Amino acid sequence: MIYEETYHYLLKHVSSTEFDTCLYSLLHSDWDGVIQSPLHMMANGVGTSEKYMKQIVRNFTSPKGELPQIFVPVQQDGEMLYKFNLGPTSNLGFNRKTDRYCKKYCFFYRDAFKGLTISAKRLLLMGAYRMSVSKSEEVIFDYQEIVSEPNPLFTRQRLLESIEAIYRAGLFDLVNISFTCKTFSKKEAVVFTFKEGTLEDFRENRAERAGLRRTIFDSGFTGHISDGVCMELERVGKYVFRSFLKDAKKADTPSETQKELLTLARFVYSQALKKFGKALQANKQLLTEPKQASAYLSTIVYNETLEQMAKYAHRAESIKSLLDREHFHKEISEKALGREVNYMEVSHHVEPIRLKFQQADFIHTILNGWCEDWLISRVKMVTEEVEAEGEISTTKKSHAQKRSALDYIISLRNDTYDQLDKLHALIGKFGNAAVAPSTQLYPFTKKKETIQSYFAILRERLDVISACSS
Incomplete structure (x- = not known):
């Protein structure tokens, strides 16, 4: 736009x-x-x-x-x-x-438009912008809106020359620009009448889609990805960007933190696309099932986000361990200033570290909540589909669908446990030695307990569904 x-x-x-x-x-x-x-x-x-x-x-x-x-x-x-x-x-x-906003109308990219003078381009942009805002292919300007003081964009002579240049360039098939007089005010006005259909004749930005295909190609899959599949994969990407930022905007967080979240969203989405591309060779059926493709990518995004959540939890704890060493900061401040310092001066010295901790801790909280929401929504969607199917059918096919859904839920739970256990082991092996092991590993323990509690609540509900399918 x-x-x-x-x-x-x-x-x-x-x-x-x-x-x-x-x-x-x-x-x-x-x-x-x-x-x-x-x-x-x-x-x-x-x-x-x-x-x-x-x-x-x-x-x-x-x-x-x-x-x-x-x-x-x-x-x-x-x-x-x-x-x-x-x-x-x-x-x-x-x-x-x-x-x-003004749409990117196709005529902006025609050679005839590119050959216009800057004044003629500006005149057409004014008409197109008002057309886009008003959603009408006939728009009107008071003469003084175009030719006004101080520092007018147009003199009357320049306005007439611009209109002539538009017609001379062969754009008379696009728009008719004429002068009129308003009935009640008797003031002169300029009317733009665009060709019927111009309002919806605009170009789509396909840069993101080209990047998606390039990322998958670079990951090793050289087959064609249809627009239908691309659109579903893009929906996953848009959800990642918007959901990562949603709570940050509500909390009115600093712009630097929002930029960090945007960078993180791009990283998670790109990494997920690379892994999706590598998996396509063995899962080519996804290319004919856009919804399945997006579900597959969404699961990869979940695992990537879970990993980033763990990293930011570890980063926050590492920064906090540094922040808590008051004597250390006092010694550095006194050495830098060559004198004794008070509490306020030390606090000022550690403020950048405190801000880094707040950012890492906030992002960890955002990602932790995102992972929980994703898991709950995925389980809820499947269980609701199973229960709805059970209300209308008792056939063998229905029982098989219920069993398949239950297997998916159990698989999802176990995969999450496995992922947490792997991250748990990595942090335990390569984590910051200055942070106590129990503190380093607490986010994983807490996350697993939360998931276990959620599935325990669902156990009775799942058992009922399982009994129906036996």
């Missing part, structure tokens, strides 16, 4: 080729806002030379006064890419239902 912040920037601060570069960036950015195109591909997509594109990138990566840095360099898999830094990404709070 062309967000409101991006819209206003394009109206005032870019050249014609920079305008096209921003539109290209919006079409090729992933969920994190990273443009998934190297420099030569960007130049080719925009329709300019690689040399000039490098100049634009230098300009966009250099902040100018109060203007934001448009491109933020990002190292990704050994390649220099750029994050488009105008407006929110879909992961950082953009709400399609309430926020104002």
Whole structure:
């Protein structure tokens, strides 16, 4: 989407080729806002030379006064890419239902549009933005909205020249721009009448899908992944991003913690896709069953998140062990300052460590809750399906379905135990020696007790279902 912040920037601060570069960036950015195109591909997509594109990138990566840095360099898999830094990404709070935006209409990417003057591009963007917000292919501007003081975007002469340039470029089949007079106010107005169907003639951003296919290909599976399967896998990814951030937003946590959660969500999703790709060779039936594919990926995501939960629990305990050594911090502070220090000065010295602990502990809590919610929802879904089936059928097929569902639940429980036991052993072997073993291993013990309690509560319910299927 062309967000409101991006819209206003394009109206005032870019050249014609920079305008096209921003539109290209919006079409090729992933969920994190990273443009998934190297420099030569960007130049080719925009329709300019690689040399000039490098100049634009230098300009966009250099902040100018109060203007934001448009491109933020990002190292990704050994390649220099750029994050488009105008407006929110879909992961950082953009709400399609309430926020104002302009769709990426197909005509923005036509050669005829790219050849327009910057004034003509801005005029068409104004019309397209209002069309998108109002959801009407006929929009009207008061003349003073376009030609106004101070610092007008258009003079009357420039406005007329821009309209002429649009028609001269062959875009008369797209839009008719005319002048009219409002009936009651008698004020002059400018009317944009777009061709019928333009409102829904927009381009989809497929950067994330291309990245998904590339990740699976790089993991060793060279077969085709259909759009249907990709869409289901993307739903899992979107859920990971949104659910990781949900509680963080409610708690109004610092932006650094939210960024850490976003980075973690990307890592978990990418790692899960790699493992999914490796498993596809032996599970090719998933390519014809999108729902099964997403369920399979979701289970991998659960195991990855469980592992990250353990790591953040260990990180939090390690930082806390350092934080609790008051005499150690007092000695460092006094050595640095060359004098005795009081409690407030020591507290100031350890504040960065305290913030690191709070972040690690908060993320551990988020991940721990996520794992519990995932497990409970998966078990609840299966048991409800089994009970519903039991109410309407007593056939042998129904009994087999119940038995299969019960086997799945038991398998899920046992797999979680195995995963926790493996993490328990790894932390016990490689964990921070400064942290007492009982403290290091407490999160695993607590997690296993929680799961055991949950399944104990379900035992009677499961036994009833099992009896029905025998």
